[in-house]
Amino acid sequence: AQKITQTQPGMFVQEKEAVTLDCTYDTSDQSYGLFWYKQPSSGEMIFLIYQGSYDEQNATEGRYSLNFQKARKSANLVISASQLGDSAMYFCAMREGSYNFNKFYFGSGTKLNVKP
Amino acid sequence: DAGVTQSPTHLIKTRGQQVTLRCSPKSGHDTVSWYQQALGQGPQFIFQYYEEEERQRGNFPDRFSGHQFPNYSSELNVNALLLGDSALYLCASSLVGTSGRRGAYEQYFGPGTRLTVT
Numbered sequence: 001a002q003k004i005t006q007t008q009p010g011m012f013v014q015e016k017e018a019v020t021l022d023c024t025y026d027t028s029d030q031s032y033g034l035f036w037y038k039q040p041s042s043g044e045m046i047f048l049i050y051q052g053s054y055d056e057q058n059a060t061e062g063r064y065s066l067n068f069q070k071a072r073k074s075a076n077l078v079i080s081a082s083q084l085g086d087s088a089m090y091f092c093a094m095r096e097g098s099y100n101f102n103k104f105y106f107g108s109g110t111k112l113n114v115k116p
Numbered sequence: 117d118a119g120v121t122q123s124p125t126h127l128i129k130t131r132g133q134q135v136t137l138r139c140s141p142k143s144g145h146d147t148v149s150w151y152q153q154a155l156g157q158g159p160q161f162i163f164q165y166y167e168e169e170e171r172q173r174g175n176f177p178d179r180f181s182g183h184q185f186p187n188y189s190s191e192l193n194v195n196a197l198l199l200g201d202s203a204l205y206l207c208a209s210s211l212v213g214t215s216g217r218r219g220a221y222e223q224y225f226g227p228g229t230r231l232t233v234t
Contacts, residue, residue, distance in 0.1 A: 004158075037225075043204055045159070045225035091158050101171035101212070104149070104223070106158035 006107035021077040023092030033095040034075040040088045120226035137192040141209030148190040151206040204228045
């Protein structure tokens, strides 16, 4: 089974509108971390937001928020007030376990296009 | 404060050859992880090095090996290259030490090395 599933290969959003990128995960660990990264065409992975499995509040970082629904095993990224510079690939990732040395699993990504 | 650096930026090799990719972690970081990202796919975890030892490994054959040096920099070696090894190879660094949560949180990626096998 896939550890991380992103079901939206591509998304379009109008500039200044909000958009939600979907992510579901699969783990039997009680302790895990969920991440979202942005990858522009240049290739570098840019960290956006982190949610720990024991965090009770949804994480927020500026225009980014993570809608964490533990029972449904979903960790959707919400980008508010989209900007043209938000056009990029977005990857959801998971770190299993709470130990120092963990494996990370990435989804297949969602390509976001912001229209002017 | 230098971020994660990788060299070379691009590389073209012939099937069957061997390749070495290099990574210098972000200043203050002690752990290096390597990922393979095929075109149009998400990164796949190869392995992670800490204190010069491989600590975790993904589902990659033994043709993929690595090394970490005392200054925390790292190399990824791939032997007997196949066409399917063509990909962007990403290095990420983090701080583990005695703070597991912090180390897992702060993973910074380098710009990657694009390897083309012909």
